Structures are given as structure tokens and as C-alpha cells.
Amino acid sequence: MKLKEKPSYTWDEAALRWLDEKSHKKSLRDDESRLIWLQSFLRGEKLSEIDRTMIDRIILEKKKEQSSPATVNRYLALVRAILKKAVKWGMVESVPSVQLLQEPKRRIRWLTREEANRLLRTLPEHQAELARFALATGLRQGNILTLEWAQIDLQRAICWIHPDQAKGGKGIGVPLNTEAQSVLKRQAGKHERRVFVYEGKPINQVNTLAWRKALVKAGIENFRWHDLRHTWASWHVQEGTPIHVLQELGGWESSEMVRRYAHLSPDHLSKWAENSSRVTNTSQGQLQLVV
Template identity: 30%
Template sequence: MSIFWNKVRGKWEIQVFVQGHRLSRLLPDPRSRPDPTSPPREARLLEAHLKLQLQRGEVPSRRQTLEALAEAYLQAARLRCTPRGVEYLESRIPHLLRLLPARLDRLTRQVVETYRVTRSQEGVSNATINREVSVLKAMLNRAMDWEWLPRNPLTRFKPLPEPPERIRYLEPAQFRAILAELTLSLQILALTSCLTLLRLSELLSLRWNQFDSSALEVPVKGGRLKRLPLTLPLISLLSRLPRLGPWVFTNPTTVRPYTSMGVKASWRRACRRAGIEDFRFHDLRHQGATLLYELGYDEGMIKRIGGWRSTAVMERYRHGREPLVVDALQALGNTFVPYLTPDASTNQLTPVDRHDRK
């Protein structure tokens, strides 16, 4: 920090530096020209006040830009996130930098609302816009931790409405029709997704050295390590794969690991040839979770197998088949039949006393 006489302006100038950020102010014009070698008491008081404000983050520095925050945020993310998580952030942040103001102190709720309108006009869905704004909110929260900002302007900023969640699963005949259109390696990949509830990125990252005699250890979303017991069906399935390298799912044509984009493209072509619409590869994870529910396993077990941290997230993957829902409602209705009997004169249902039930 420093106080000096600005010869050009003819005023005292105060400069404060905190954590590499600079803030400067000029004192009002003095009534009489002071001694440039002896700063007035007001200058020292203002200097102390500015330093305190800058330390608290109450006065954003001009060097605190969204681009600098994004760079620092990505550096921190590379230490705590999986490569897939970093790739996700790198795909969202460029849109924020392209449309939002450069300086953090100009980032307001109205500015972000304008950002959402612009992205919507570009044909982006509400769900994608919400994900981008969520990344921005996380970046601003980190800026608060680093004392770059006094508060997050997007606190309690409501997301855009999204369409109802997709409910999609396959009947056995439909699943067999899709498998018939895939190569052997991709058939095994799809079945492994159903048997393990692993995500596509987690499946494609599998290496043979991750297997031991009884279990498979898989790095999953959030940087955690998931241990899956090896079942006989899974062992039988994976034993049909040729070992062409360190990766479990290796493209036999290129002798390189399958890519997520390539698998999804092959899956879409197979669905199209099988006459199945609107079923993503990721929906196989829904399929496995649904079957576990139908087999009678509780939510705690399914949440553990699928790697979901909260029941709310897991609910998106739990779907009941229509025939089973009908059976359940029919069974529920049957329990009320003894309580009700039609009145012969009015043809209205009349409650029957429980002691009269046979």
C-alpha cells in the first residue's frame, strides 16, 4: 500500500494491494496545495479503510474478472474432480465467458437473466441453461471462499422450469431386438451396464487389472471408489471379451478403447434399425434399477449398487412397468372390497361394518 502525490491530477492518490489485487482512490481537491512530502491525515484514514474493504471483498478489484475466476476454478477442479468432471466444466464455462461481463462486480441477477434469454434464443434447452448457471453459481461460491466477492449474487436464484423426467425402459423383446443389431463387444457392454448399473464413462474406463478374484473396483462419479462383487453371470459375460490390451472394452477394429461418442452413435443406429425410438444408452442404467425394484430389493440396496448418494436422485431411475402398476392398484382395490357393498334400492356403495365382514 502507498500514498503519493499525483502530479498530473494534483491530488493525493492512495493505492492498496491485498492478495495481488490493487485498489486506488483519489482524495478530493484540497483547498490549498499541501506539502507533497507529507500526506494528510485523511489520506491515511482512507488508506486503512480501503484496505479493510478490499480484505473483506466489499470493493471488488478491477483485476477480479470472470476469466481469472474460471481459470482458478478449473485449476482447483483438476485436483478434486475426475477427468470427466473437468471435461464437463470445460464444456460449460466457454459459454459463460462469451456472454457474461468480464468483471465480477458487474455480474448481477439481471445480467444472468439476460444470459438465460440469449442462450434460449440460441436454441439451448432450459435443462442445459440450468446446468450452465449452476456452474456459474459454484464458481461464485468459490470466489467468496477466496475473498474475491463479499456475497454470491445468484443466491436463491431460481432455475428455469424443465420438462418432466423421461420414463423409458425396454420390454424383453425390444431389448433383444437392439442387441441383435450390435456387435458382440457392444452387446456385452450393454448387458454389463444393466448388470452393474455403471455409467458409460465408468464402463469405458475399466481395465483388466481392476479385477481381483471376487470383486471389481471402479472409480465413479465424485472421485469415489466403488467396489462391485463379481457375480457368475458377469464373469461369464466378460470372459467372452478378447483381451486386446489393458482396457476391458476395446474396439476390435481399431484395437483402441471405445469412445463414449462412438458407443452412443452405434447405439442410436442399432435402436433405429430395431425400430426403437427415444432410448439412450444411459437408460440401460434405469433398466437395471427398475428390475431390481421389481425383484423386491429395498431402496438402500439399490442406492448402494447404483452409487446414488440421495434417494431423490435415485428416484429418477426408478420406474414401474405399467402391468405391475395395474396389478398393484388392483391388489389395493381388493383390500377395500369387503368394506363396501351396493345398496339394492339406490345402487350406491354403502360402507359395511367391519364386524359384518365374512
């Protein structure tokens, strides 16, 4: 009796199943866009025949487009995730190892308080209010632009981001400091539902010509709107906010994301630094550094 042959699945079948199972993902459109690009390399390929040579070709083609290692890695990570899922789904027994490219660590861009004040003075008032709220709460751009009055309790000085609005898929409670409260009080009555509006209409974009002109006028280079969140976190660390507290305030899933800011406040290490710098008096009355 001849054993029934195991069906041979293709990349297309695995990719379609991935999209179906991940239909709830906020970044699904990004996956779809990357899969369309990947189709020219993997369309119709049997999962059992996808090898390192094919993966290397994908890397080479993305590099030809002058893509950064981070961009290439997003494509590789998607391929790796789908292939690993294919093994779990029983579509294939094994898949090639997909190693991501090494990414250079970038310096975190943040503003000093003087720079921030300079920027706020040059921005149009409605954008300055958005920036003030970002610097006071650390909220992401999308969460601020879509913020509704139903998400705010000024009496308790708190607002909240619902799980389906949060990047990590978990709800975030945001304490409102005095600056954030002042911004909200100035927005009261401008719109029935949305908090931040311009001429009675919700604001849907911040990277405008006015924003870019204000940066130039304020003499601030290489700065994006998201860097306001980096600035908020950097100020917190410099003022002594513990890393684990900052993680909860910012809604980060892992402590690794927050430790990017730890180097900005090495004060807690100062007493230990003295262990390698013991100074004693010499017989000549001079100081001698003992290491």
C-alpha cells in the same frame, strides 16, 4: 488517517481462482467451455457490480440458442457457484441471488426384457457383449469401456471402480451376477489389459452407426446407451430390490437419484390401497363399493 480502500475484484479473477481450485474436477473441461461462453457477458465486470440484469441477459441469450432449461441451468449453476465462492474468498461482500429455471421432469426410458433381447440379437457381437454387461451390472459407459482385468476378481465374483473413475469420486464395488461373469469369461484372453476389445483393440466408442442401425432394426426409438443403466435399475426395482440397496449397487450419492425408479414397483403399497376400497354385500346380493 485515511483507511486503505478494499481492492475491487473482477469476474475474471474469480473465474481463474475457481479453475485453479477445481483443477481436480472431472468436469473441469465443461466448466472451461462454459466460462469461455460467459466471458462475452462478464469479462472485466467488477464482482460488486454483477446484478440481476446481467444474469437475466445470460438466460435470454441461452434461450435464443434454443437451449433447454437444463442446459441454461448448467451455466447459471456455474455462475452462482463462482459468485458464492467469491464471497467466501473475501473478494466481494454480497452477490445477487441466482435462481435456476424449472426443469420438466422427463420420463425414464427403459426396455422391457423382450425389447432388450431383440436389441441384443441385432447388435454386432462385440457391442452386444458390452450391452449385456451394462444390463447385468448397471455400470456407466465410461467405466465399462475402460474396464481392466486388474479390476476384476472372478473367483470372488466382483469388480471395482476406482474413486478417480467414479462419477461421485467414491470407489464402487460391483458384484458380478451369472450373466456378467459369463460375459467376462467370453472376453478372457482377447487383450492383456483391457476387457472389451474389437479385433484386438480397445473399444472407445459405443454410439456408432452399427448401434444406431441396430436400434432401428429392433424397432426401438428414443433410446441412448445410458438408458441401459436406467433399464438395469428399472428391472431391479420391478423385481423388488430395495431402494437403499439399489443406491449402493449403482453408486449413487443421493437417494433422490434412485427414487426416480420407485414408481415402477408400487407392490408394497397394495395392501394400503385396499383401505379406500372396502367391498360389502348389499341386501340385493349385489356388491357395493364403499369409499
